[in-house]
Amino acid sequence: MPLIPVDDQSFLRDKFAKELVNPVNILLFTQHDTPSAIPGPECMYCKETRELVEEISSLSDKINLRIYDFVADAEKARQMGIDKIPAITFDGDSGGRVRYYGIPAGYEFPSLIEDIIDISRHSTGLSQETRESLQKLDKDVDIQVFVTPT
Amino acid sequence: MFDFRIKREETVPDIDREAVYDTVILGGGPAGLAAGLYAARAGLNTLVVEKAVVGGQIALTAFIENCPGCIEGSGQEFIAYIQKQATKFGAGIAYREVVGVDLQGDVKTIDTRDGKLLTRTVIIGTGVSSQKLGVPGEEQYRGKGVSYCSTCDGPFYKDQEVAVVGGGDAAVEEANYLTRFASKVTIIHRRDVLRATKVIQDRAMANPKIEFRCGTVVEAIMGNHKANKLLIRNLKTDQKIEMSIGGLFVYVGMIPNTKLFEGQLRLSPEGYIITDEKMATSVPGVFAAGDIRQTPLRQVITAAADGAIAATYADRYIHAD
Numbered sequence: 001m002p003l004i005p006v007d008d009q010s011f012l013r014d015k016f017a018k019e020l021v022n023p024v025n026i027l028l029f030t031q032h033d034t035p036s037a038i039p040g041p042e043c044m045y046c047k048e049t050r051e052l053v054e055e056i057s058s059l060s061d062k063i064n065l066r067i068y069d070f071v072a073d074a075e076k077a078r079q080m081g082i083d084k085i086p087a088i089t090f091d092g093d094s095g096g097r098v099r100y101y102g103i104p105a106g107y108e109f110p111s112l113i114e115d116i117i118d119i120s121r122h123s124t125g126l127s128q129e130t131r132e133s134l135q136k137l138d139k140d141v142d143i144q145v146f147v148t149p150t
Numbered sequence: 151m152f153d154f155r156i157k158r159e160e161t162v163p164d165i166d167r168e169a170v171y172d173t174v175i176l177g178g179g180p181a182g183l184a185a186g187l188y189a190a191r192a193g194l195n196t197l198v199v200e201k202a203v204v205g206g207q208i209a210l211t212a213f214i215e216n217c218p219g220c221i222e223g224s225g226q227e228f229i230a231y232i233q234k235q236a237t238k239f240g241a242g243i244a245y246r247e248v249v250g251v252d253l254q255g256d257v258k259t260i261d262t263r264d265g266k267l268l269t270r271t272v273i274i275g276t277g278v279s280s281q282k283l284g285v286p287g288e289e290q291y292r293g294k295g296v297s298y299c300s301t302c303d304g305p306f307y308k309d310q311e312v313a314v315v316g317g318g319d320a321a322v323e324e325a326n327y328l329t330r331f332a333s334k335v336t337i338i339h340r341r342d343v344l345r346a347t348k349v350i351q352d353r354a355m356a357n358p359k360i361e362f363r364c365g366t367v368v369e370a371i372m373g374n375h376k377a378n379k380l381l382i383r384n385l386k387t388d389q390k391i392e393m394s395i396g397g398l399f400v401y402v403g404m405i406p407n408t409k410l411f412e413g414q415l416r417l418s419p420e421g422y423i424i425t426d427e428k429m430a431t432s433v434p435g436v437f438a439a440g441d442i443r444q445t446p447l448r449q450v451i452t453a454a455a456d457g458a459i460a461a462t463y464a465d466r467y468i469h470a471d
C-alpha cells in the first residue's frame with residue numbers, strides 16, 4: 001500500500017509536470033532500518049518518512065532523492081545544519097535553509113509539496129515590497145513560529 | 151495512520167469575483183458544510199467562506215461521542231466526509247475571513263478583505279467563540295499558560311498540574327481529556343454543582359487525577375513570563391488563596407460571532423441571530439444555521455440539520471421568482 005493515495009499520486013504527477021522547472025534534490029537524513037545493530041535511540045517515523053520521500057521522488061524525473069545516514073554521514077548533517085532525524089532538506093539555492101523535521105503528514109504534506117515547487121522555480125510567495133523591506137535588515141534575526149489550530 | 155492527501159479543493163483558485171453566486175455560506179463548521187452540501191447538490195452555485203479551518207469547533211475537540219454516525223468519537227473524520235460530499239457536488243471552499251457584509255437588496259455583497267463577492271442568498275454559519283473570563287492577567291498570559299483549547303494545547307502540559315474553569319459539558323469533558331497529559335486537573339466552578347451531563351460528570355468523578363473546587367471563582371491570573379499562579383476566591387467563605395498552576399484552560403461559555411451583522415439582522419439580546427423554522431432571518435434571502443442561531447441545542451447534529459434546512463429554503467427563495 002502506498003502512503004500517498006493513488007488518485008493523489010496522479011494529481012501530483014500532473015502538478016509536478018506542469019509546475020516544476022529546475023531539478024530538485026531532496027536530502028533525507030535518517031537512520032538505517034536495523035536499530036538493533038546500530039547503537040543509540042531508535043528513530044521514530046524514519047521508515048515512514050523515507051517511504052514518503054521515495055514516493056514523492058518517483059512522481060517526477062525532476063525530483064531526485066539522496067538518503068544520508070545521520071550517524072555515518074555526520075559531517076554532511078553538520079554542513080546542512082541537521083541536528084535531529086528524520087530530516088528533509090534540499091541542496092542548491094535553498095541549501096539546508098528549508099528543513100522539515102519529523103514526518104510531514106496531514107497539513108504539513110501540502111506545504112512540503114509547495115516548497116518543492118517553490119524551490120524548483122526559485123520563487124517564494126513573498127511580494128516585491130516584502131523583499132525590499134527585508135533587504136533593509138542589518139542584523140541576523142532568528143524567527144521561530146509555534147502554531148496551534150486556534 | 152498518517153494522512154498524505156493533497157487537499158485539492160484548497161489549491162485551485164477559489165473565488166469567482168465576476169459571478170453572482172446563488173449562495174455564499176459564511177463559516178465552514180458543521181452548519182456551513184452541511185448547507186454547502188445541500189445547496190450544491192440542489193444545483194446552486196455555492197461558495198463556503200471559512201476563515202480558519204473547516205470543521206469549526208469540532209476541529210478544537212478530541213471527542214465527539216454523541217453525534218450520530220461519528221464512530222469512536224472522531225469528529226474530524228465526520229467533517230472530512232461532509233467536506234468531501236459538499237465539494238463532490240461542486241461547492242467551492244475559499245479560505246478567507248469575511249470582514250463586512252451588505253445584506254440588503256436582491257444582490258448581497260460579502261467583503262473578504264482582498265475583494266468583494268456577490269450573491270443572491272447568504273447562509274450564516276459563523277458559530278460561536280470562547281467566552282473570556284474577564285480577569286486581570288488573562289490577556290497577558292493568553293497563549294502563555296492560558297488556553298481555550300485543550301486539544302490544541304493539552305500536550306504542552308505533560309506531567310504538570312493544570313486548572314480548568316467552568317462546569318458545563320465542555321469544561322468537564324476537556325478536563326477528562328487533559329488527564330492524559332497533566333498529572334492533576336483541578337476543575338474550578340463557581341456554582342456548587344456541575345452543569346455537565348451525568349455521563350461526563352461520572353467519568354470525571356471516577357478519574358483519580360481530577361479534583362473539584364466548587365463554589366469558587368478565579369479572580370486573577372499571575373506569573374512571570376508565563377502564568378504560574380491563580381488567585382481564587384471561595385464564594386461562601388470569601389477566603390482568597392493562591393493556587394500554583396502549570397496552565398489554565400477556560401471553558402466558561404461561548405459568545406456568538408455576530409458582530410458583522412449588528413444593525414442588519416434581528417438578534418437576540420445575547421447576540422444570537424433570530425430565525426424562523428426555515429432558518430430565514432429578518433432579511434429576505436439571508437439565512438442562519440447552527441450555533442449562531444437562537445436555538446435550544448448547540449451541537450454538531452443540530453447545526454448540520456439547520457444547514458440542510460437553510461440551504462433548502464435558500465434554493466426555494468431563489469426559485470420563487
Ligand SMILES: Cc1cc2nc3c(=O)[nH]c(=O)nc-3n(C[C@H](O)[C@H](O)[C@H](O)COP(=O)(O)OP(=O)(O)OC[C@H]3O[C@@H](n4cnc5c(N)ncnc54)[C@H](O)[C@@H]3O)c2cc1C
Nearest residue numbers: 177179180181201206207248276277440441448449450453
Ligand atoms: C470543546 C467543545 C466540545 C464540543 N463537544 C461536542 C460534542 O461532543 N458533540 C456535539 O455534538 N457538539 C460538541 N460541541 C459543539 C459543536 O462543536 C458545535 O455545536 C458545532 O461545531 C456548531 O457548528 P457551527 O457550524 O454552527 O459553528 P462552528 O463549529 O463554530 O463553525 C463556525 C465556523 O465559522 C468560521 N467563521 C467565523 N467567523 C467567520 C468570518 N468572519 N469569516 C469566515 N469564517 C468565519 C469559524 O472559523 C468556524 O470554522 C463542542 C464544542 C466545543 C467547543
